[in-house]
Amino acid sequence: MARKFGVYGAARPWLGDLADAIMLPIMKRYGERHQFYLPTSGYAQERMATLRQQLERGAEVYLLGITSCTHNSGVGLVSASLKDGVRLITNNEEERFVGVKHYTKYPEQSIEVLREQMAQLGIGPADIHACIATFDIVRCCSPRAILEEGPASLPLLLTQEDSDGDLITQRFLKFFSGPRALGEQFGMSKPFPIIGARHHDNHAYFSLAASPFARSAEPVIITVIDGAGDDNAISLYMAQHGRVKLLYDNRSMFDSLGLLYSCISSTQGGWTELSSEGRYMGAAAWGNNDRLTNPYYRQLRQLVYFGNNGQIYLNRALANWHRSVHRPYTPMLKEILGEPIARKDMWNPDAILNVEDVQHAEITRDRVDKAAATQMLFEDVLFHIVGHLIRTTGSNKLVLTGGTALNCLANMKLLEHFDEHYYERYLGCNNTRLHLWVPPTPGDAGTPMGAAYHVAMANGAPPGEPLRHAFYCGIPASSAAIEQALESVGDLGCLRLGNLSDVGRRGVIADLMAYIVSKNGVIGLFQGVAETGPRALGHRSILANPCNAEIRTILNQLVKFREAVRPLAPMATYQAAHHLFELSPGAACDNYNAYNYMVLTVRARPESAHLIPAVVHKDGTARVQIVRPEIDPLAYAYLKAMGRRVGVEVSVNTSLNVGSPIVQTPAQALQTLKRSKGMHALFLVGADKQAFLVWHRSNVPPKDDGQQLRRWLNAWQEEIDISLI
Numbered sequence: 001m002a003r004k005f006g007v008y009g010a011a012r013p014w015l016g017d018l019a020d021a022i023m024l025p026i027m028k029r030y031g032e033r034h035q036f037y038l039p040t041s042g043y044a045q046e047r048m049a050t051l052r053q054q055l056e057r058g059a060e061v062y063l064l065g066i067t068s069c070t071h072n073s074g075v076g077l078v079s080a081s082l083k084d085g086v087r088l089i090t091n092n093e094e095e096r097f098v099g100v101k102h103y104t105k106y107p108e109q110s111i112e113v114l115r116e117q118m119a120q121l122g123i124g125p126a127d128i129h130a131c132i133a134t135f136d137i138v139r140c141c142s143p144r145a146i147l148e149e150g151p152a153s154l155p156l157l158l159t160q161e162d163s164d165g166d167l168i169t170q171r172f173l174k175f176f177s178g179p180r181a182l183g184e185q186f187g188m189s190k191p192f193p194i195i196g197a198r199h200h201d202n203h204a205y206f207s208l209a210a211s212p213f214a215r216s217a218e219p220v221i222i223t224v225i226d227g228a229g230d231d232n233a234i235s236l237y238m239a240q241h242g243r244v245k246l247l248y249d250n251r252s253m254f255d256s257l258g259l260l261y262s263c264i265s266s267t268q269g270g271w272t273e274l275s276s277e278g279r280y281m282g283a284a285a286w287g288n289n290d291r292l293t294n295p296y297y298r299q300l301r302q303l304v305y306f307g308n309n310g311q312i313y314l315n316r317a318l319a320n321w322h323r324s325v326h327r328p329y330t331p332m333l334k335e336i337l338g339e340p341i342a343r344k345d346m347w348n349p350d351a352i353l354n355v356e357d358v359q360h361a362e363i364t365r366d367r368v369d370k371a372a373a374t375q376m377l378f379e380d381v382l383f384h385i386v387g388h389l390i391r392t393t394g395s396n397k398l399v400l401t402g403g404t405a406l407n408c409l410a411n412m413k414l415l416e417h418f419d420e421h422y423y424e425r426y427l428g429c430n431n432t433r434l435h436l437w438v439p440p441t442p443g444d445a446g447t448p449m450g451a452a453y454h455v456a457m458a459n460g461a462p463p464g465e466p467l468r469h470a471f472y473c474g475i476p477a478s479s480a481a482i483e484q485a486l487e488s489v490g491d492l493g494c495l496r497l498g499n500l501s502d503v504g505r506r507g508v509i510a511d512l513m514a515y516i517v518s519k520n521g522v523i524g525l526f527q528g529v530a531e532t533g534p535r536a537l538g539h540r541s542i543l544a545n546p547c548n549a550e551i552r553t554i555l556n557q558l559v560k561f562r563e564a565v566r567p568l569a570p571m572a573t574y575q576a577a578h579h580l581f582e583l584s585p586g587a588a589c590d591n592y593n594a595y596n597y598m599v600l601t602v603r604a605r606p607e608s609a610h611l612i613p614a615v616v617h618k619d620g621t622a623r624v625q626i627v628r629p630e631i632d633p634l635a636y637a638y639l640k641a642m643g644r645r646v647g648v649e650v651s652v653n654t655s656l657n658v659g660s661p662i663v664q665t666p667a668q669a670l671q672t673l674k675r676s677k678g679m680h681a682l683f684l685v686g687a688d689k690q691a692f693l694v695w696h697r698s699n700v701p702p703k704d705d706g707q708q709l710r711r712w713l714n715a716w717q718e719e720i721d722i723s724l725i
Helices: 013-033 042-056 094-098 108-121 154-158 168-185 199-209 257-269 276-284 297-303 331-337 362-393 408-417 420-427 444-458 479-489 503-518 551-559 574-580 589-596 633-646 666-675 707-720
Strands: 061-067 074-081 085-093 128-133 220-225 234-240 243-249 304-306 312-314 397-401 435-437 492-499 523-527 540-544 569-573 602-604 625-627 650-655 681-685 690-696
Touching: 042 061, 042 128, 042 444, 061 444, 074 108, 074 444, 085 094, 085 108, 085 444, 094 108, 108 168, 128 168, 128 444, 199 220, 199 234, 199 243, 199 397, 199 444, 220 362, 234 362, 243 444, 257 276, 257 362, 276 362, 276 408, 297 304, 297 331, 297 362, 304 362, 312 362, 362 397, 362 408, 362 420, 397 408, 408 435, 435 589, 479 492, 479 666, 479 690, 492 503, 492 666, 503 523, 503 540, 503 633, 503 681, 503 707, 523 633, 523 666, 540 551, 551 650, 569 574, 569 633, 574 589, 589 625, 625 633, 633 650, 666 681, 666 690
Parallel strands: 061 128, 220 397, 397 435, 523 681, 569 625
Antiparallel strands: 061 074, 074 085, 220 234, 234 243, 304 312, 492 690, 523 540, 540 650, 569 650, 681 690
């Protein structure tokens, strides 16, 4: 449709309908030959009927979710029963095991770990009732989205999508080998059938079930907004008593908030897609965040048409990424933003954004103002969608999910926007405001377990207990595995610290950690089952002193080797979080559970910028994580020790990695210690709670073969009159 200031909607939707009419029957038959089934197929319906029967008989049923051939491959396993609801067992992310971010291939290593987990539970492949894919791959294989933007979009069919040089359709076609590969890996003589499931439903069901609102009798609204689902980018839901109902599906891959933010952040920030979005959000804090005076905001807002009923449409007169990956801007958009950064020139952000330059070169001011304008547009779109949902449903409970829910700054702004004044003005409600929950895995890393939750709940299983933590990726490393890694990696010094099962010993080691950090040492912490999702939450973390304003520079330059625009996040005890940050009453449900996962930004109180400058961002915000003693006793004891050592129960917490995904194994953690120039030590805790203190035996400056670490250790031992050696 054409309007005064732009062109909105697909050019030829009838071509998309024709593509579906031709391709879907063909791909359905192709899939069934490989034992990959549509959710409406006879096989899928039989499996669902049997599932309902088993649940009604009181049985416990196991369901497996799988992602392959799209970014974030992995597997998730749940159990379901009428008595206990759906219970999460594991969510293994393949990128962690192979060390490649956003890994797209078959999740072989995740499944190997799953087999070990199943053996520990005493279950085998025959006990898995069904395996569910995170996409309806049959529908994904239709070129509907591209053809309906034709003919200018046809070159997209020939665009290479990954490092293997696969086209879009080739990549999805690889998924059909999944049943055979899964059967072989499970030791079966035949393929293990896989059932497709609607991608956004998978996001929605898990995110609701894991939230404090899962069993609410009042309406709960759910937004799934990401780059793209099976054939759309936005799905909106309402739930009551754990039952989910789809309200709206925008049926467009390109009227996408996620794709818009991804494209602008990569072509203006200098990073590749899937790595650009969070960095650009960080850069926005350095720009002009005033809608009245930002030089780009008003023009950039023309990228989106805001419909009367909460819809949004991409302005195709400005954007061109729905037609060409290599020419994403029209001439009109170039007039607003300038030339896009070409893909071949990406991943060199220091040449573009240099916020450490006090004078702020003209190009740097220009770039960060564009980042701020993009962030404000993103927030406008989110307010538009959520506002319509609130006004039409009357709900004051929102579950936000899909990849865009990782925009923790916008999440905070939602709570500020939809406050008591909004509900009084638009709904006539007194003492009512929006309550928000975001899962730790709103992106596609969460959809394997989401697929299993989806099928279980849609067939009668109630949601289980709300999520308390995110430690569900893999299995804890044994002490023997840690010792084996120490031998294989080599060039390391090690001190055994004893068993942390003893509360007293745990407190002593936590105090040692805090002592080193209080002296501005940087340490890594590796313990237990790894976090699932993109945030390190105390099991695979790098810890540092939040009171030292120079720590951000040290971590960015000598430890993480990352851009200066990116903030550092604080982990804190519940009491410290309340004292130092403005926690929103809209996130107070279940004892502020929403702040457990670093998915929600808060405003720092005025005194915090002086007390903990390392973790307060340029805009006065912080992406806080509250640590609970019953969930993570060691990290909590460390924070209490930080209170004694530096005066605040807070620590810098960033992910244990250097240029890789968050580490999964002891060997990966030790390699990270060696690659980092500025990390002084690594604490590793085995599954039996045996603890190890490790340092890199290198004399290449700034490393000193652990001499400074040993001086700290000796001084600490003298202070508390204890010997660990």
